[in-house]
Amino acid sequence: MELVFEPSVSLGSGTNPAVLHVPDNSVYLFTVDGGRLKAQKWEPETGDVPWDTPVFGNATIATRDKNLSLVRLKNVPRVGIFGAWHQDEVLDGETVVTHERQRLAIWDAITDISNYLESGNIRLDLNNIISSASLTFKNPKQRLSGEVNSIITPGNKIELYFVAGDSEEYQMGVFYVDRTEMSATGESMDLDLRNISGKLLKDQTFDENNSYPIDVYAYVVAAILDNAGIADYQIQQPPDPETAWQCGIEYPSDMDMLTGLNEFLKMALSWTAVETLDGQIIVGSSTNYAELTGLYGNYEFERGADLTSRGVTRDDDDVYSRVCYQSKESTGGTMVKAYAEVLHALEWASAPHKTLYVTLADDTTLSELQEQADELAQRLAYAGIVEQFSGPFRPHIIPGDEATITEADSSVRLVGLITTVEHSFGDKGFTTSFTVDGAGRKGKPQLKDMMQARDSSANSSVKRLY
Numbered sequence: 001m002e003l004v005f006e007p008s009v010s011l012g013s014g015t016n017p018a019v020l021h022v023p024d025n026s027v028y029l030f031t032v033d034g035g036r037l038k039a040q041k042w043e044p045e046t047g048d049v050p051w052d053t054p055v056f057g058n059a060t061i062a063t064r065d066k067n068l069s070l071v072r073l074k075n076v077p078r079v080g081i082f083g084a085w086h087q088d089e090v091l092d093g094e095t096v097v098t099h100e101r102q103r104l105a106i107w108d109a110i111t112d113i114s115n116y117l118e119s120g121n122i123r124l125d126l127n128n129i130i131s132s133a134s135l136t137f138k139n140p141k142q143r144l145s146g147e148v149n150s151i152i153t154p155g156n157k158i159e160l161y162f163v164a165g166d167s168e169e170y171q172m173g174v175f176y177v178d179r180t181e182m183s184a185t186g187e188s189m190d191l192d193l194r195n196i197s198g199k200l201l202k203d204q205t206f207d208e209n210n211s212y213p214i215d216v217y218a219y220v221v222a223a224i225l226d227n228a229g230i231a232d233y234q235i236q237q238p239p240d241p242e243t244a245w246q247c248g249i250e251y252p253s254d255m256d257m258l259t260g261l262n263e264f265l266k267m268a269l270s271w272t273a274v275e276t277l278d279g280q281i282i283v284g285s286s287t288n289y290a291e292l293t294g295l296y297g298n299y300e301f302e303r304g305a306d307l308t309s310r311g312v313t314r315d316d317d318d319v320y321s322r323v324c325y326q327s328k329e330s331t332g333g334t335m336v337k338a339y340a341e342v343l344h345a346l347e348w349a350s351a352p353h354k355t356l357y358v359t360l361a362d363d364t365t366l367s368e369l370q371e372q373a374d375e376l377a378q379r380l381a382y383a384g385i386v387e388q389f390s391g392p393f394r395p396h397i398i399p400g401d402e403a404t405i406t407e408a409d410s411s412v413r414l415v416g417l418i419t420t421v422e423h424s425f426g427d428k429g430f431t432t433s434f435t436v437d438g439a440g441r442k443g444k445p446q447l448k449d450m451m452q453a454r455d456s457s458a459n460s461s462v463k464r465l466y
Contacts, residue, residue: 014038016071020081023110028081029056035067037085043231065103066090081107111151113137116144118188119426122160122173126399126419129258129275130198133160133175135191136426145182145189152180158193159279162395172395172423174279197275200228201258206251214248214465216241217268221283224264228257234291236271236284248465255461263462269360277398296400303405303413307391310433316348318439319384322355325373327364338369340377348384356380382438387414393430397421403436416440 014031021027029040040056067088074082083105090098120135135158137144144151152158156177161169175193182189194202209227212220218235225233238244247267251260265271265283273283274292282291301307326337344350358376360369389405399421405414417440422433 016069016085018071018073020073020075022075022081023077027054027056030062030071030073031059032068032071033059035069035088037062037065037068037071037083063105066098080110083107113144113152117426119428120160120424122421122423124399124421126417129273129281130202131173131175131195131275132198133173133191133193135193137189137191138187139182139189140187142182145180147184150180150182152177152189152191154178154180158191162393170395171277173277195275196230196279197258197273197281200230201261202256204228204257205254206257206260207253210251210253210255212249212465214246216244217247218244218283220248221261221264224257224261225281225283230281232279233281233283235282236289236291250463250465252461260462267464274400295398296402297396298402298404299397300404300406301389301391303407305408307389307405310388310390312388313386314384315386316350316384318380319344319348319350320354320356320380321350321352323373323377323380324355324357325360325364325369325376326357327360327369328362330362336364336366336369338366338373340370340373342377342380344383345381346385379439379441382414382416385414385416385438386419386435387438388433388435390431390433392432393423393425394432395423397432397434402441403434405436414438 012031014033016030016032018030019027020030025044027042027044029042031038038059039062040059042054042056044051044054065085065087067090068085069088071083071085076082083103085103085105087098087101087103089096089100116137116139118136118138120133122131122133124131137152139145154177158175158177160172160175162172163169173195175195176199177191177193178198179192180189181191206227212223215223216238218237221235222233225235245268247264249260249264249267251263261273265273268285270285270287271283272286272292273281274295275281276295282289282295284292286292303309320342322342323340324337326335328335339355356376358372360372387405397418399418401418403414403416403418407413414436416436416438418434419437419440420435424431424433
C-alpha cells in the first residue's frame with residue numbers, strides 16, 4: 001500500500017519528529033535535538049488555511065528530561081498528548097543526576113477541575129471592559145498546586161460555566177490566571193483572574209508598533225487588536241469602505257494598549273468595546289451595531305420578592321434642569337441649538353439654569369437636535385438615583401441590561417441600566433448583586449460618557465494622524 005502526502009514540507013532538523021493538531025486548531029511540531037525534546041507552535045489563520053506553508057514559532061524545550069531517544073507522541077482528542085521515550089543516564093561530571101529510565105508523560109489539553117471548586121466571585125462593570133474573578137479551590141494533598149509543581153499557574157486559561165441539574169452549560173466568562181496562592185500546610189488555593197482584555201490589552205504596551213497610518217477607522221481598530229495578539233473579535237464595518245471616514249493615530253511607546261484603544265474610540269461617536277462572556281471582543285457603535293445591542297435584555301423585578309435593596313445613592317451632580325443639543329452649520333459657522341426642559345420625577349430642588357450641552361456632528365438638522373434633546377430630557381427625569389440590589393443567582397444578567405424595579409402593587413419605582421454585576425457562588429449559596437442607574441437606557445450612550453466627551457480633551461501624549 002502506498003501513501004502519498006502532498007504537499008511535502010521541510011520543517012527543519014531533528015529526530016523523532018511528530019506533528020500534532022490540538023482542539024484549539026494549533027499545530028505543534030516536536031523533534032529531538034541534542035537529546036532534548038523541543039516544540040514549535042503554529043496557529044493557522046481561520047478560513048482556507050495554506051497547510052503547505054506552515055509558519056512555526058521558535059523552538060522551546062518541552063520537558064526537563066535530557067538525553068532522550070525513541071520518542072513517540074500521540075494526541076488523544078479531548079484528553080491531551082501522551083508521550084513515551086527512553087532517557088539515558090544523565091551525568092554532572094562524575095555524579096549521576098538521573099539514571100537510565102523509560103518515561104511516560106501526559107500533557108493535559110483540557111482539565112476539568114470543577115469538583116475542586118469551593119467558592120468564587122465574578123465582577124463585571126459596564127464602564128470597564130476588564131472583568132475579574134477570584135476563585136478558591138480545594139487542594140487536598142496538593143493535587144492542584146504543590147510546593148514544587150502546580151497544575152494551575154499564571155497565564156492558564158479558565159473557562160467558567162454554570163450548570164443546574166441536567167441543563168446545558170451556560171458560559172460565565174473566559175479568564176486568565178494572574179496569581180495563585182496556596183498554603184504548604186493547608187488544603188486550599190486562591191486564584192485571581194482577569195479576562196483577555198486585562199491580560200492582552202491592559203498588560204501590554206505598544207513599544208515599537210506605536211504608529212497606525214491613516215486608514216478606514218474600523219481597519220485601524222482591527223490593527224490595534226491584531227497587534228495585541230487578540231484573534232477573536234468583531235468590528236462594525238462601514239457600508240462603503242471607499243467613502244468611509246479615515247483616521248490614524250500615534251501613541252507613546254510606553255502606553256498600554258487598552259488606554260490606546262480607548263483613546264482611539266473617543267474619536268468616533270458612541271463607539272465602544274465590549275468583551276462577551278465567551279471571550280470575544282466586539283467593537284462598534286453602542287446605538288446601532290446589532291452585534292452590540294443584541295447582547296442586552298430587559299428584565300423586570302419586584303422589590304422585596306425577586307430581590308432586596310442593599311443601598312441607595314442620591315446625588316444631584318447629574319441632575320439638570322435643561323438639555324441643549326447643538327450643531328455647527330458648515331456654511332457660516334452658526335451654532336444651531338435645540339432645548340428641552342427636564343421634569344425631574346422626584347422634584348428635587350435644582351438650579352433653574354443648570355443645562356447639559358451636547359454637541360453633535362456639523363449640519364445636524366434642527367428637528368434631529370430637538371428629537372435627541374427631548375429623548376435625553378426624559379431619561380434625566382430619574383437621574384441622580386443609583387440603587388444596589390441583591391437576589392438569587394442570575395447568571396444571565398450582564399452590565400448593559402435594562403431593569404425595571406416595581407413595587408408589590410406593580411407601580412413602577414425605578415427604571416434604569418444595570419451598570420455593575422457581581423456573581424457569588426460556593427458552599428454557602430449562590431447570589432447575584434447589581435447596581436441600577438436611573439438615568440441609563442439600553443442602547444443609549446451613558447450620561448457619564450457624554451459628560452466625559454464634553455469635559456475632557458484627548459490625551460496630550462496621543463497624536464492623531466490626518
